[in-house]
Amino acid sequence: MESDDMDYSDDDDLDDAMDYYGNEDDIDNVDPKKTDPEFFMYECLTVDEVEKVLNESVEKLSNSLKITPSLAKVLLNEHRWNSNDIIDRYRDNASNLLVSSRIKSGNGKKVAHVTLLCPVCIQSHTFDKFQNLSCGHSFCKNCWSMHFEIQVSQGISTQIRCMAAGCDVLVPEDLVLSLISRPQVRDKYNQFSFQDYVKSHPELRFCPGTNCQVIIRSQDLSSKKASCKTCQTSFCFQCGNDYHAPTNCVTIKKWLTKCADDSETANYISANTKDCPKCNICIEKNGGCNHMQCMNCKHDFCWMCLHDWKSHGSEYYECSRYKENPNIANESAHAQNLIHLQAREALKKYLHYYERWENHSKSLQLEQQTLERLKNRINEKVMKGLNSTWIDWQYLFTAATLLAKCRYTLQYTYPFAYYASMDPTSSRKDLFEYQQAQLEAEIENLSWKIERAETTDRGEIENQMDICEKRRLTLLKDFFPTTTSDMNS
Amino acid sequence: MAVNMAVSRIKREFKEVLKSDEIAQCSIKLELANDNFTELRGEIAGPPDTPYEKGTFLLEIHVPETYPFNPPKVKFITKIWHPNISSVTGAICLDILKDNWAAAMTLRTVLLSLQALLAAAEPDDPQDAVVASQFKDNYEMFCKTAKHWTNVYAKGPHKFPDFDAKVQRLRDMGVNDFDARAALSRHNWDINLATNDIF
Ligand SMILES: [Zn+2]
Ligand SMILES: [Zn+2]
Ligand SMILES: [Zn+2]
Ligand SMILES: [Zn+2]
Ligand SMILES: [Zn+2]
Ligand SMILES: [Zn+2]
Numbered sequence: 008m009e010s011d012d013m014d015y016s017d018d019d020d021l022d023d024a025m026d027y028y029g030n031e032d033d034i035d036n037v038d039p040k041k042t043d044p045e046f047f048m049y050e051c052l053t054v055d056e057v058e059k060v061l062n063e064s065v066e067k068l069s070n071s072l073k074i075t076p077s078l079a080k081v082l083l084n085e086h087r088w089n090s091n092d093i094i095d096r097y098r099d100n101a102s103n104l105l106v107s108s109r110i111k112s113g114n115g116k117k118v119a120h121v122t123l124l125c126p127v128c129i130q131s132h133t134f135d136k137f138q139n140l141s142c143g144h145s146f147c148k149n150c151w152s153m154h155f156e157i158q159v160s161q162g163i164s165t166q167i168r169c170m171a172a173g174c175d176v177l178v179p180e181d182l183v184l185s186l187i188s189r190p191q192v193r194d195k196y197n198q199f200s201f202q203d204y205v206k207s208h209p210e211l212r213f214c215p216g217t218n219c220q221v222i223i224r225s226q227d228l229s230s231k232k233a234s235c236k237t238c239q240t241s242f243c244f245q246c247g248n249d250y251h252a253p254t255n256c257v258t259i260k261k262w263l264t265k266c267a268d269d270s271e272t273a274n275y276i277s278a279n280t281k282d283c284p285k286c287n288i289c290i291e292k293n294g295g296c297n298h299m300q301c302m303n304c305k306h307d308f309c310w311m312c313l314h315d316w317k318s319h320g321s322e323y324y325e326c327s328r329y330k331e332n333p334n335i336a337n338e339s340a341h342a343q344n345l346i347h348l349q350a351r352e353a354l355k356k357y358l359h360y361y362e363r364w365e366n367h368s369k370s371l372q373l374e375q376q377t378l379e380r381l382k383n384r385i386n387e388k389v390m391k392g393l394n395s396t397w398i399d400w401q402y403l404f405t406a407a408t409l410l411a412k413c414r415y416t417l418q419y420t421y422p423f424a425y426y427a428s429m430d431p432t433s434s435r436k437d438l439f440e441y442q443q444a445q446l447e448a449e450i451e452n453l454s455w456k457i458e459r460a461e462t463t464d465r466g467e468i469e470n471q472m473d474i475c476e477k478r479r480l481t482l483l484k485d486f487f488p489t490t491t492s493d494m495n496s
Numbered sequence: 497m498a499v500n501m502a503v504s505r506i507k508r509e510f511k512e513v514l515k516s517d518e519i520a521q522c523s524i525k526l527e528l529a530n531d532n533f534t535e536l537r538g539e540i541a542g543p544p545d546t547p548y549e550k551g552t553f554l555l556e557i558h559v560p561e562t563y564p565f566n567p568p569k570v571k572f573i574t575k576i577w578h579p580n581i582s583s584v585t586g587a588i589c590l591d592i593l594k595d596n597w598a599a600a601m602t603l604r605t606v607l608l609s610l611q612a613l614l615a616a617a618e619p620d621d622p623q624d625a626v627v628a629s630q631f632k633d634n635y636e637m638f639c640k641t642a643k644h645w646t647n648v649y650a651k652g653p654h655k656f657p658d659f660d661a662k663v664q665r666l667r668d669m670g671v672n673d674f675d676a677r678a679a680l681s682r683h684n685w686d687i688n689l690a691t692n693d694i695f
Contacts, residue, residue, distance in 0.1 A: 126600040127564060128501065129508040146600070153501065154599055157565040170599035172592075 044483040045252065049225035049244065051236045054201070057211060057222045061204055064090055072097055077181035080204075082108050084165050088208045109168075109177045112142035125150055127170055138186070140178060144171040152186040159192050164199035215247055216240035230256050230488050252416065253439075254423040255488035262422035266361065284313045297370070298455045311366065360425035367418035370454070371411055377458055378407045384461070403460050406472050410457060413450050413475045416483065417443070423486070439486060446478040502563040506533045509602050524607040526557075534559050538570070538607050542650065543615040547642035548576070551650030555610070556586075557603065567597035570606060575649040575674070577642040579619040579628035583678060588613075589623035626682050634684060641681045648677070662687050666694070 039046040052060070061083075068090050069079035085108045086093050096104045105111040124131050125147035132147045139145035146154075150170065155178070158167045167183060169176045180200065187193050205211045209228055214221040216238035223233045225244055232250040234241040242249060246256035254262065285306040297310040307316035385400045420443045427433045453471045456463045510526070525539035538555035542548025553576060558569040570593060572586035580589045592601060592609055622628030631638045644659050646652030659677075662685060666676035671694055683689035 128505060129512065144600075150599065154565050157562050168598075172598040172601050172605065173596075174598065 044480065044487040045232060047225065047231035047233065047244070048227055049223055049231075049233050051214075052222045052224055054220055054222065057205065057224070058201070060224070061088075061208070064088055068093060075179070075181060077179040078110055080200075081110055081165070081177055081179055084204055084207050085109065088204075088210075109175055110141060110179075112174060112176055114142075127154075138182070140169050140176055140182070142169055142171070142174050142176040144169050144174055144176075146170055148186055151182075152188065155183050155187050155196070156189070156192050159187070159196045159199065162199060164196050165203040212242075212244060212247065214238060214240055215242050250415075251419045251422070252483055252488060253486040254419050258426050258488075259419075259422055262425065265357070266364075284308055297366070297451050311363065356428065357425065360421045360428075364418055364421040367414055367421075371414050371418070374407065374410060374414070374454060374457075378404070381407075381457075381460060402465060402469065403457065406453070406457055406460075406468050409472050409476060410450065410453050413446065413453070413479045416479050417446055417450055420446070420482070435486075439482075442478070442482040442485065446475070446482055449475045449478050502559055502561055503533045505564050506536075506559060506603075509604065512602065512604065524604070524611065526603055526607065529556075536603070538603070538610075540607055540611045540614070542646060542652065543611055546615050547639045548578075548614045548646050548650070549652070551646035551652040553614075553650055555607075557606075564599045564601070567593050567601075568603065568606060569593075570610070575645060577627055577638075577645040577681060578614065579617045579622045579624060579631045580613055582624050583627055583645075583681070584624075587623060589621060630684065637684050641685075645677075645681070659685060662690075666690065 064083055065076050065079045068074075068083060069076045071094060072079065072082075074082075082093050082104075083090070093104070102111070106113045123134060123137070125137070127146050127150040130147070136147050136149070137145045138148050138151055154170055155167060158164075164183075165177070165180075167178045168174070169178065183196060184193060187196060202213075205213060205222060210224050210226055212223045212233070214223060214235040214237070216235055219235060219238040219240065221235050221237045223235065223244065225231075225233065228245065230243045230245040230252065232241055232252070233244040243251055243256060243259075246260065248256070248259060248263070251259040283301040283303065283306060285308070286301060286304040298307065298316050299310050300307050308314060309316055381403065385395075385397075385403075388395060389397055389400075420439075424440065424443060427436045427439060430436075449471065453468070453475050456468050456471055460468065523541050527537050527539075529535040529537045536557040536559065538557050540553050540555065542551035542553065552574070554573040556571050556573050560566050560569065571588060572581055574586075575583065576586070577583055581587070588610070590609060590613055592598075592606070617631060619628040619631045627638070630641070640656065640659075643652060643654040644656045647654050647656070659680070662680055663673065663676045665687065666680070667673060669691075671679075675694065676690075679690040679693050680687065683693060
């Protein structure tokens with residue numbers, strides 16, 4: 008492990024150990040799908056590349072069904088680009104498919120257009136000025152093109168419909184483009200259609216980064232972390248929110264909504280100062296580490312629970328786990344009081360998890376600042392030429408990056424834990440809380456060591472990095488969210 | 497271009513609507529409210545065998561520049577008690593005035609559709625939730641209230657002296673006529689509940 012750009016998602020050490028004990032077969036070792044719970048195969052594509060991908064599907068379908076590419080596009084867009092499903096349904100009952108895809112009218116017989124009066128402009132025109140749709144409804148070309156232009160100006164493209172009352176047949180792309188004359192409107196139409204196609208395609212996602220044109224493609228439709236290689240934005244491939252394992256998509260949405268709703272109640276607890284439990288002097292938290300040392304009396308304590316840090320060496324468990332108050336039922340005989348107590352208890356419970364969620368998020372930011380300070384100090388040392396070069400300190404930045412990754416996962420264990428705590432049927436709750444506490448303890452340990460990097464042995468830090476990442480992967484392996492989560496959905 | 501289209505279309509519609517037989521039967525009516533063909537006044541007769549029978553309902557119609565590619569904006573000027581029409585603002589919940597509008601529809605289509613809406617309310621897609629719940633929970637009370645409103649606001653024939661008396665009692669307490677009637681209607685004509693609601 009001498010390499011400076013160590014990749015911690017590879018489980019080299021663990022695998023070696025497994026090989027040593029001979030209880031892990033070789034196939035698993037080379038298959039990252041099994042060893043890395045976060046393994047995600049995806050590609051970052053440009054608009055042109057995605058257009059090519061889409062056009063290939065369109066061409067294939069139009070060839071196999073002998074329909075125009077334009078109609079193939081309508082079919083694909085209406086059926087989430089599932090060509091096989093479309094072909095099966097077409098062979099089964101072509102007419103049904105065309106009606107349900109809004110290519111044909113469901114009213115059976117085509118409307119025969121006998122008059123030369125356009126029902127939209129209520130004016131008579133010569134026969135050649137008319138254009139009809141597959142449903143048989145016919146209008147003058149001038150009205151069609153005005154209809155298209157107004158729809159496009161309102162952001163509508165693939166969903167432009169026939170102009171007849173009660174007819175929901177869609178206008179295919181070739182007809183729209185043949186009757187829009189202004190180039191800017193055509194561009195807009197193509198742009199909006201492209202957006203519709205990407206949104207209806209299950210394997211494609213627009214990168215949520217601001218002004219980023221990248222489209223991410225994956226066949227793994229799960230809540231894995233996708234990172235845009237152009238703008239570095241990361242997100243959950245399934246729901247588009249910030250990556251949130253081990254919490255699943257439904258739960259994180261619930262949690263974020265709850266946090267937004269309860270932000271006022273939660274605000275008062277996010278203050279940045281606390282009193283030292285021994286000498287009562289006011290201490291401001293200025294690093295990400297939760298292991299606090301009072302500047303006045305040198306007392307070591309835990310920022311979260313204010314207990315002596317010594318009790319946390321092996322029992323950090325007590326700090327991450329919310330303890331139900333067993334006396335709640337006995338505290339009051341009065342029903343009214345009980346309801347009040349229960350409400351207060353529910354709020355206390357939520358605040359317990361929220362405080363930890365919020366605290367780790369703050370720690371992430373503070374650790375970033377610590378890293379900046381470290382950089383400056385190391386820079387000074389290197390400039391003074393004190394027997395060290397930048398390369399010698401590179402490991403520290405690797406360690407800080409790993410710390411951020413671990414703390415990020417730890418932060419996202421709290422929404423999971425909160426909802427699991429309310430579900431009496433969740434059998435794996437204890438295991439989860441145990442692993443969460445283990446991870447938390449190792450992360451604080453690493454954070455403490457990195458903050459004191461100049462006086463800490465490099466080997467010690469690297470060892471701690473290894474432990475942290477293993478804890479993180481163990482927790483994710485056991486609790487990575489499935490599409491229909493068993494524990495906290 | 498679009499402006500001209502809206503105006504010429506309205507002009508042509510006028511010929512179409514004015515010559516049709518509904519006018520002769522005084523069932524629907526349409527007239528200009530300004531000179532540039534953007535504001536119109538519509539009128540529909542309450543359909544027979546409904547609480548709105550023999551009432552006359554006025555509508556405010558605004559024609560957007562993109563008409564007929566976008567729907568006209570329509571609301572009731574005449575106060576009306578109906579699940580899909582706001583008893584306060586006259587705003588209408590009707591699909592063809594929103595997503596299901598089609599450019600081939602005309603103002604005549606709109607007026608006839610509104611008339612059909614008076615004959616067949618859709619309480620499950622309400623504009624006025626209070627009216628809708630009365631419609632579902634106490635249909636008889638709904639009919640009487642709607643008839644009463646038709647009488648007071650739309651020249652309908654059915655008088656309800658007990659309702660008028662209750663409105664008068666609230667007016668004596670300084671409440672204006674409409675607020676008094678709306679509060680009583682909301683509370684199934686229970687004067688105590690209505691009074692509590694107002695004060
Ligand atoms: Zn026309
Ligand atoms: Zn049609
Ligand atoms: Zn991006
Ligand atoms: Zn997600
Ligand atoms: Zn102290
Ligand atoms: Zn603690």
